[in-house]
Amino acid sequence: MNSSVIIFPGSNCDRDMDVALKKFGFKNEMVWHDDEQLPKSDLIVLPGGFSYGDYLRCGSIAGKSKIIKSVIDFAKKGGLVLGICNGFQILTETGLLPGVLQQNKNIEFICKNVFVKVNNKNNKYFNSIDKDVLELHIAHNEGNYFCSGDELKMLEDNNLIAISYCNKKGEVNENSNPNGALQNIAGIFNKEKNILGMMPHPERMIDKFLSGEDGSIFFTNLLNNLK
Amino acid sequence: MKIKVIVTLKNGVLDPQGKAIQQTLNGMGFSSVNEVRQGKFFEVDVNEKDEAKAKIKVEDMCKKLLANLVIENFEIL
Numbered sequence: 476m477n478s479s480v481i482i483f484p485g486s487n488c489d490r491d492m493d494v495a496l497k498k499f500g501f502k503n504e505m506v507w508h509d510d511e512q513l514p515k516s517d518l519i520v521l522p523g524g525f526s527y528g529d530y531l532r533c534g535s536i537a538g539k540s541k542i543i544k545s546v547i548d549f550a551k552k553g554g555l556v557l558g559i560c561n562g563f564q565i566l567t568e569t570g571l572l573p574g575v576l577q578q579n580k581n582i583e584f585i586c587k588n589v590f591v592k593v594n595n596k597n598n599k600y601f602n603s604i605d606k607d608v609l610e611l612h613i614a615h616n617e618g619n620y621f622c623s624g625d626e627l628k629m630l631e632d633n634n635l636i637a638i639s640y641c642n643k644k645g646e647v648n649e650n651s652n653p654n655g656a657l658q659n660i661a662g663i664f665n666k667e668k669n670i671l672g673m674m675p676h677p678e679r680m681i682d683k684f685l686s687g688e689d690g691s692i693f694f695t696n697l698l699n700n701l702k
Numbered sequence: 703m704k705i706k707v708i709v710t711l712k713n714g715v716l717d718p719q720g721k722a723i724q725q726t727l728n729g730m731g732f733s734s735v736n737e738v739r740q741g742k743f744f745e746v747d748v749n750e751k752d753e754a755k756a757k758i759k760v761e762d763m764c765k766k767l768l769a770n771l772v773i774e775n776f777e778i779l
Contacts, residue, residue: 567772578718
């Protein structure tokens with residue numbers, strides 16, 4: 476399976492993502508934001524980081540970069556697009572996903588492991604995953620998901636809230652909400668569920684000695700679902 | 703021609719920075735401050751002599767980039 480990771484000026488999780496994708500068997504290529512064409516890909520990843528220094532709003536400038544037109548075309552044709560952290564912010568700024576990632580409620584940069592509950596397995600990302608709760612890493616200043624009441628209803632009615640912040644037991648409550656996100660939202664799908672935006676970093680949890688293995692489970696499962 | 707734009711958060715949208723500024727002002731003794739909302743100010747120099755035309759262009763820029771209409775309003779001054 477072929478994947479592509481887009482590099483924006485200020486991306487800093489692009490190489491981690493490259494390592495993770497290759498470790499689990501993807502043939503990955505790195506793509507510069509100023510390119511216009513995507514290589515043949517089964518999966519496009521918008522990585523984490525601080526594209527364009529988070530100027531104006533996080534992800535807003537990257538959302539207008541040259542390569543994004545091709546990413547939008549690819550997504551609209553049903554191609555898989557995964558946005559992690561800053562990548563999630565870029566997906567909302569392009570309008571591919573509804574809502575916005577606002578500054579964390581406590582005005583602090585949060586960098587820690589969290590648990591997320593997988594809400595919907597009827598998609599390429601989580602189909603057949605044998606865990607309901609994943610331990611992943613978050614590192615962000617703007618991860619506080621917000622959308623209008625109508626958009627939230629649309630997300631809930633269509634089961635598009637992909638993952639929610641929870642505790643170790645899988646209980647979704649205020650104590651397990653690190654950043655003030657609406658309904659503990661950590662990641663969402665588009666209606667067709669080919670686009671996934673999420674704040675947690677699975678690429679940081681791929682080594683049982685350094686971090687944890689729930690990211691490994693995510694990538695292995697994703698690759699199997701694409702075969 | 704320079705066109706000035708103010709972008710503000712919509713009512714009801716959480717503004718943690720505004721809240722922190724308000725609390726600091728209260729702590730400094732400005733006890734009459736009830737609320738602070740923080741926004742952004744832009745000065746866009748447009749190559750256009752007709753003010754109405756320049757403002758139409760800037761309005762388009764606001765909708766497409768300068769403001770995120772999910773959470774923000776804009777006002778062209």
